[in-house]
Amino acid sequence: MKKQHLFCSPLVLALALPGLAAAQDHSGHAGHAPASAAAPAAAAQTLTEGEVVRWDARTQKITLRHGEITNLGMSPMTMVFRVQDATLPDSLQAGDKVRFRAERVGGAYHVTHIEKAP
Secondary structure, three states: OHHHHHHHHHHHHHHHHHHHHHHHOOHHHOOOOOHHHHHHHHHHOOOEEEEEEEEEOOOOEEEEEEOOEHHHOEOOEEEEEEEOOOOOOOOOOOOOEEEEEEEEEOOEEEEEEEEEOO
16 A cells, blocks of 8 residues: 555646646736735725715714625615714715715724715
């Protein structure tokens, strides 16, 4: 049995080495950002459309009826968000159409950017 293992190991190694060498060759990717770095940058620019239902300055919470929030994998619904910067929704009123960015921070959902929709 040992002879089979000795024969099999070099064979497996010989078959695996060309694939490993190809995986290490990055010469054709000069000047390109890795996909993992580009994806978060693109996701950071994604804004969700919604409508202001209520803004409570005292609790710094805003209720939004929103479309799908792709960066959070969230379906359309109406929900309450915390607001990181209380000055963000100052000029907003119930019924205003908005575009916003939401993030999950410490287990709670926060609006990190909000603007009136054109």
